[in-house]
Amino acid sequence: MFQNLKIRVGLILVLAGLCIAAMFYQKQAQGDIVTLGLDLKGGTYLALEVDETRARLTDEQRKDAIDRALKVVRIRVEGLGLSEPIVRKSGDYRIEVQLAGLRNTSSARNVIQKAAFLEFxxxxxxxxxxxxxxxxxxxxxxxxxxxxxxxxxxxxxxxxxxxxxxxxxxxxxxxxxxxxxxxxxxxxxxxxxxxxxxxxxxxxxxxxxxxxxxxxxxxxxxxxxxxxxxxxxxxxxxxxxxxxxxxxxxxxxxxxxxxxxxxxxxxxxxxxxxxxxxxxxxxxxxxxxxxxxxxxxxxxxxxxxxxxxxxxxxxxxxxxLDEAADLALVLRAGALPAPLRVVEERTVGPSLGQDSVNKGFVAGLIGLAMVVVIMIGYYRLAGLFAVIALTLYVLYTLGALAAMDAVLTFPGIAGLVLSIGMSVDANVLIFERIREELEAGRAVRPAVSEGFKQALSAIVDSNITTLLTAAILYYVGTGPIQGFAVTLGLGIVISMFTAIFVTRTLFTLYLERRSPAAQGLSI
Incomplete structure (x- = not known):
């Protein structure tokens, strides 16, 4: 089916349209095309410990109380309706809560700390x-x-x-x-x-x-x-x-x-x-x-x-009714095994988060501009195809993050940039194999076909290895590490699609539109 050029082009355009729609919907609902994390959007950070003002606990009792409280706090925070809140254990006796984009901190704090011990x-x-x-x-x-x-x-x-x-x-x-x-x-x-x-x-x-x-x-x-x-x-x-x-x-x-x-x-x-x-x-x-x-x-x-x-x-x-909803939430989550007290509260202002976004945006633009100049300057027309595929890669990735309502953090941006580099690397492998076939005297069409075929195994091997690494990081990591793993893994899957499917479609579209006498390819 995908041998049909119209179907290939249609699939690329449909995916692009769906991604644009997902980003537009996210922009209308959240104010951003992608949900930003605490370090980018601002929000509230809370550190909780067991309150021992009434009774002292042994180390074992304190550790057990934190483990049990972690489950209750996680259920309550998820019930607040925030996008990708982070609730994790820090050390043996502390719980960290990150609530990106939250402004009403007192309400969330009351819900989290409420003991919720119900009696009739x-x-x-x-x-x-x-x-x-x-x-x-x-x-x-x-x-x-x-x-x-x-x-x-x-x-x-x-x-x-x-x-x-x-x-x-x-x-x-x-x-x-x-x-x-x-x-x-x-x-x-x-x-x-x-x-x-x-x-x-x-x-x-x-x-x-x-x-x-x-x-x-x-x-x-x-x-x-x-x-x-x-x-x-x-x-x-x-x-x-x-x-x-x-x-x-x-x-x-x-x-x-x-x-x-x-x-x-x-x-x-x-x-x-x-x-x-x-x-x-x-x-x-x-x-x-x-x-x-x-x-x-x-x-x-x-x-x-x-x-x-x-x-x-x-x-x-x-x-x-909001207070009734909060009460219902804490009752569903269950009673805390021990009272919790806030030992650290930090608010990341929107201005600081916006500064991080601006710096990341500028760094990304500089990196993309260098990639565009190098690819087009070195590979010329083939480099232009790579740039088009890279543009679609960015669009698909942002659209997928918006559709999944995933949170983009600063480490997540690092994973995104890394996957961009891997996408370009895949194109380089393909172009070098095509150049070798052309230098060996093959015609353009067979050279392109053979170049993609020969480079495929190396591209798949390297990307699967990185994808497994991302999966391990997500499984064993927390917070920023998971954000990095999500964007890296998602970027790898999309980069393979754009580097192999989109670039091949562009080559095929170019060759189909050229007359047999003018099918030379400068690469």
Missing amino acids: QIVRGEALRDALPRIERAVVAAMPNEARGAAAATPAGGVFQQGAGAQKQDSVSVGKPFESKLARAGSQGQFLVAAADTAAMAKYLALPAVQAALPRGTELVWGVASAEEAQGFRSLWLLERQPLVTGEALESAVAATDPQFGRPVVNFELNRRGGRTFGRETGRNIGKQMAIVLDEQVFTAPVIRGQISRNGQIELGQAT
């Missing part, structure tokens, strides 16, 4: 009333000045309501620092703490004696940002310490919009084992509130209306 716990707000005397004694014993301050103050939120009535302000506030900062909220198990009192309340909750004074098997947990907090309050919940199920039973989580109220929610599904446990426990607690706790903060606490098995929903209140 029963609310026990009514049990706090009986424990209040013990809690107050614990606070007064540990902080006597707090009791005197509570007696002198009359805070606006210092009423602990009971049923339909309420105790008077002065009877509660005198000598009762804990209760003076606590007010009953509208829902069954939620309490509100004034924003000005949250620091003091946090100190109370950190006291071991206060934790011991809580009802057995319960804990006080803060809520996340809500409408009440926007008005100057922070919510506090008393929960059963033992969760019904945890996020380990989670199979999927998807952000959606509540069709009834139009608010963002996260729909989740548990595995079979978790679903059985969830169904049994929710059936036992119908009519009670169930808090959905993520990273030790209550997101919402709906009332259990009936038995729930595998499917449920997390309401996010005033959150946006």
Whole structure:
């Protein structure tokens, strides 16, 4: 089929058109004809390590935590929708993340660092009333000045309501620092703490004696940002310490919009084992509130209306749909085995990346100009054919990178330039073999045919060897090494096509258009 000249020319033109279309589409979608890496486009670099502020780990535990966290972070970063993000291990105890072209670094940082430890716990707000005397004694014993301050103050939120009535302000506030900062909220198990009192309340909750004074098997947990907090309050919940199920039973989580109220929610599904446990426990607690706790903060606490098995929903209140999508992403990725902290954060500005692009572009132009001058000056018409093939090679390579949405890095440019050199080298081998055939007295057509035939084995051998090297580099390398390997391997395949197929087509087209008497070839 490819012996037909029209088919050969048609294939070359169709491939060129497809490459131009791919680059145009990429330009419209990304702003560049090829997706540029962090070193060329700019972006964010993060280095993460295990946060050991709460508990020290052994070297083996730290290494295991990093290995497990690497998988979670990679899933989360890939879920951000960025082009070719780089997530890799650096040494034994560090994770490196490169996010090319990212501008909203805080959002990505929050997604990466979020522990995503999910629990479903029963609310026990009514049990706090009986424990209040013990809690107050614990606070007064540990902080006597707090009791005197509570007696002198009359805070606006210092009423602990009971049923339909309420105790008077002065009877509660005198000598009762804990209760003076606590007010009953509208829902069954939620309490509100004034924003000005949250620091003091946090100190109370950190006291071991206060934790011991809580009802057995319960804990006080803060809520996340809500409408009440926007008005100057922070919510506090008393929960059963033992969760019904945890996020380990989670199979999927998807952000959606509540069709009834139009608010963002996260729909989740548990595995079979978790679903059985969830169904049994929710059936036992119908009519009670169930808090959905993520990273030790209550997101919402709906009332259990009936038995729930595998499917449920997390309401996010005033959150946006993007925040719901981020939450669904971290829940799908799973909980981090240990908290991570950012030990290094570096932003590569677009100006620095553009400077690298400009320098690489100038270097490429100089190299191509020298190749054009040398090839045409030495091989004349055949050299012109090589230059045309080389131009198509550049077009095909850029088009393939755009179609694959591959990332072009500075090492990738080096691989591209190297493959250009190999393409020219293939043409040199072919032209020298044709020259030998012409010097031996062969006619032009047989000389061209024999020259391509004799040079083919050497071209294929050298290119396959380099292609295997590129494959090994991609398999064992990371980041920039892989970028170099991708462009080198892709360039080799395309250079073989242009050096052999395109150049041969140009020779054939030239010879077909010449009269038999004028078929001399200067080479």
